[in-house]
Amino acid sequence: MVPRVTLQTIADRVGVSRMTVSNAFSRPDQLSPELRQRILSAADDLGYVGPDPAARALARGRTGAVGVLLTDSLRDAFSDEVATTFLAAIADELEPSGLALTLLSSGRGDIVPARDVPMDGAFVYSCDTNSPGVEWLRRRKLPVVFVDHAPVDGAPSINIDDRSGARAAAEHIVQLGHRRVGILTACFNGPHGLVADPVSATGGHVATQRMLGWLDALEPVGIRPAVVQLPNGEEHFGFDGARSLLDGDERPTALLCCSDAIAAGAVRAADSLGLQVPGDVSIVGFDDSLLAVRIRPALTTVRQDVEAKGRIATSVLITQIENVRAGIVTTP
Amino acid sequence: MVPRVTLQTIADRVGVSRMTVSNAFSRPDQLSPELRQRILSAADDLGYVGPDPAARALARGRTGAVGVLLTDSLRDAFSDEVATTFLAAIADELEPSGLALTLLSSGRGDIVPARDVPMDGAFVYSCDTNSPGVEWLRRRKLPVVFVDHAPVDGAPSINIDDRSGARAAAEHIVQLGHRRVGILTACFNGPHGLVADPVSATGGHVATQRMLGWLDALEPVGIRPAVVQLPNGEEHFGFDGARSLLDGDERPTALLCCSDAIAAGAVRAADSLGLQVPGDVSIVGFDDSLLAVRIRPALTTVRQDVEAKGRIATSVLITQIENVRAGIVTTP
DNA sequence: GGATGTTACTATAGCGGTATAGAAACCGGG
DNA sequence: CCCGGTTTCTATACCGCTATAGTAACATCC
Numbered sequence: 166m167v168p169r170v171t172l173q174t175i176a177d178r179v180g181v182s183r184m185t186v187s188n189a190f191s192r193p194d195q196l197s198p199e200l201r202q203r204i205l206s207a208a209d210d211l212g213y214v215g216p217d218p219a220a221r222a223l224a225r226g227r228t229g230a231v232g233v234l235l236t237d238s239l240r241d242a243f244s245d246e247v248a249t250t251f252l253a254a255i256a257d258e259l260e261p262s263g264l265a266l267t268l269l270s271s272g273r274g275d276i277v278p279a280r281d282v283p284m285d286g287a288f289v290y291s292c293d294t295n296s297p298g299v300e301w302l303r304r305r306k307l308p309v310v311f312v313d314h315a316p317v318d319g320a321p322s323i324n325i326d327d328r329s330g331a332r333a334a335a336e337h338i339v340q341l342g343h344r345r346v347g348i349l350t351a352c353f354n355g356p357h358g359l360v361a362d363p364v365s366a367t368g369g370h371v372a373t374q375r376m377l378g379w380l381d382a383l384e385p386v387g388i389r390p391a392v393v394q395l396p397n398g399e400e401h402f403g404f405d406g407a408r409s410l411l412d413g414d415e416r417p418t419a420l421l422c423c424s425d426a427i428a429a430g431a432v433r434a435a436d437s438l439g440l441q442v443p444g445d446v447s448i449v450g451f452d453d454s455l456l457a458v459r460i461r462p463a464l465t466t467v468r469q470d471v472e473a474k475g476r477i478a479t480s481v482l483i484t485q486i487e488n489v490r491a492g493i494v495t496t497p
Numbered sequence: 498m499v500p501r502v503t504l505q506t507i508a509d510r511v512g513v514s515r516m517t518v519s520n521a522f523s524r525p526d527q528l529s530p531e532l533r534q535r536i537l538s539a540a541d542d543l544g545y546v547g548p549d550p551a552a553r554a555l556a557r558g559r560t561g562a563v564g565v566l567l568t569d570s571l572r573d574a575f576s577d578e579v580a581t582t583f584l585a586a587i588a589d590e591l592e593p594s595g596l597a598l599t600l601l602s603s604g605r606g607d608i609v610p611a612r613d614v615p616m617d618g619a620f621v622y623s624c625d626t627n628s629p630g631v632e633w634l635r636r637r638k639l640p641v642v643f644v645d646h647a648p649v650d651g652a653p654s655i656n657i658d659d660r661s662g663a664r665a666a667a668e669h670i671v672q673l674g675h676r677r678v679g680i681l682t683a684c685f686n687g688p689h690g691l692v693a694d695p696v697s698a699t700g701g702h703v704a705t706q707r708m709l710g711w712l713d714a715l716e717p718v719g720i721r722p723a724v725v726q727l728p729n730g731e732e733h734f735g736f737d738g739a740r741s742l743l744d745g746d747e748r749p750t751a752l753l754c755c756s757d758a759i760a761a762g763a764v765r766a767a768d769s770l771g772l773q774v775p776g777d778v779s780i781v782g783f784d785d786s787l788l789a790v791r792i793r794p795a796l797t798t799v800r801q802d803v804e805a806k807g808r809i810a811t812s813v814l815i816t817q818i819e820n821v822r823a824g825i826v827t828t829p
Numbered sequence: 830g831g832a833t834g835t836t837a838c839t840a841t842a843g844c845g846g847t848a849t850a851g852a853a854a855c856c857g858g859g
Numbered sequence: 860c861c862c863g864g865t866t867t868c869t870a871t872a873c874c875g876c877t878a879t880a881g882t883a884a885c886a887t888c889c
Contacts (some may be wrong), residue, residue, distance in 0.1 A: 838883090
């Protein structure tokens with residue numbers, strides 16, 4: 166094993182100080198072009214690859230990567246169209262800054278990426294409010310931006326008005342004359358299936374807000390919706406949940422779904438039972454993803470601009486990181 | 498600005514050496530449980546978060562993250578179902594090892610994540626063969642696993658037999674009696690639109706192999722396919738490309754597509770022209786993604802197990818990383 | 830009772846860079 | 860010729876942690 170080539174190796178070879186070699190790579194204006202050339206070509210001869218990123222990260226105090234903390238397993242995030250759209254927007258917006266994006270799973274047991282991965286800041290996207298990952302990010306005092314997450318004290322958070330959106334959707338349903346309404350929502354770790362008290366569900370700020378919004382519209386007119394909680398937002402859960410509601414005695418004439426994916430499952434379920442949408446049953450989604458466009462019959466959905474959320478979150482995070490670097494501490 | 502709390506701060510406070518504090522966090526078996534407790538609670542008092550990941554990365558020589566180099570902009574990767582499936586498989590398989598996944602864009606100009614991001618190894622997924630990113634990863638002598646990429650000297654690469662798969666698909670089409678065949682393929686930076694010499698396309702090992710496979714079956718029986726090269730594999734390009742072929746004089750009776758997404762676009766295009774699939778035109782995809790299942794009429798497609806590719810690639814990469822750590826250098 | 834371990838902790842020497850404050854040489858102006 | 864100002868390079872001091880060897884104290888064993 167040959168000893169590794171470092172700045173010092175090159176410095177010795179060329180006969181200059183290590184600092185000068187460092188400058189040749191990182192601050193070209195600090196030395197004469199000729200010397201820089203000599204250093205660079207010596208480096209090339211020695212097979213030097215450039216300053217070691219890990220060492221540089223320590224010395225500079227920044228790593229060049231930001232994290233994104235996602236719910237549970239990363240797999241879920243990749244199979245969810247809304248999440249991938251969000252991630253794509255982040256990635257795009259991050260690119261010019263040169264920051265890389267590191268995916269952080271919530272972690273289990275001793276594995277806590279949010280604690281152990283070097284990064285300059287992080288997004289928290291639609292996570293369980295009391296996920297240990299969130300806690301660690303806070304403790305590390307990293308700049309954090311919350312998205313689709315319950316606001317946390319001093320940290321910026323990006324949310325749409327989920328509650329109002331949901332209320333508007335439910336009001337619309339009420340105005341159309343529906344009285345028997347079913348609700349399909351996803352909930353990380355609450356009870357699954359038909360539930361009595363819909364607001365008790367734990368985890369999922371967004372789902373909770375949407376639920377509150379629906380109830381805001383339904384309760385005043387005396388509608389008691391049948392609520393089914395699904396383990397997560399995958400389409401097949403939407404299918405199962407919708408079947409269970411549509412197959413019962415008091416079949417709802419409208420289904421409010423907390424995502425388009427769930428709504429898509431519900432449409433399939435209606436179809437499988439020979440029910441017309443929206444003739445026999447109205448189905449309302451949430452997100453306005455591409456999915457909503459693809460589904461036949463076309464879905465009624467609450468529109469939100471996920472791309473914009475990603476872009477905004479990114480610029481906020483970048484600003485935060487720059488402020489920290491400049492010594493402007495926003496959150497004491 | 499309070500001076501940062503480090504191991505030394507705690508050591509001074511408790512009256513032990515810094516090394517002992519380090520052990521309290523990283524190697525609990527190296528000290529007595531009582532002392533460890535004292536140290537831990539002192540650390541807590543001081544608001545210590547745990548060993549700094551960047552410093553640890555430098556000292557230990559590993560960062561706890563692996564990269565994945567993707568074609569061009571990350572956005573494309575997120576909107577491609579095959580890519581996200583692959584990434585999900587990687588992420589899943591990576592989780593127990595505690596390694597985080599960092600997304601690396603190809604970079605432009607001075608921004609080269611593959612050069613500057615700290616990582617222990619990397620995947621190269623379906624990249625342009627002469628992408629600068631690939632070159633940098635090699636220079637850094639990082640363990641690299643290539644997936645859907647032309648094999649590179651000593652590095653492991655994971656591929657399915659794209660050529661044979663494509664040949665089989667084309668043979669099937671020939672056996673069905675088709676003689677006018679159109680090909681829709683994606684190509685990073687070749688000429689776009691109808692091309693004369695289909696094998697000249699630059700970039701995209703996979704696309705090239707599939708093309709070769711198709712030609713393997715078509716040329717022997719004297720079929721000269723009409724080939725359209727698309728800028729990338731997005732569905733709408735498939736739509737446009739297929740329209741241009743199906744709208745012409747010598748309308749093909751079969752379309753070979755290098756991905757399911759393109760095939761999906763082609764199906765829509767046929768539909769928009771009032772053509773029956775497969776009555777008027779047969780359409781063959783590649784990948785067997787979920788997309789293939791969703792499309793009506795159902796797509797004929799070449800099946801590949803993207804999940805398995807992800808899992809295998811990951812275990813190979815992890816093995817490589819461990820070997821390097823153990824001093825077993827596979828590629829000199 | 831001396832060879833041989835084990836346990837619990839410490840001292841030293843890096844890991845591979847960068848920031849910062851100089852020092853030396855050069856340059857034009859009064 | 861001396862002064863302030865640049866340009867170019869160097870010396871020193873970290874960044875915060877870990878590996879490794881070593882020391883001292885206490886057991887163990889024949």
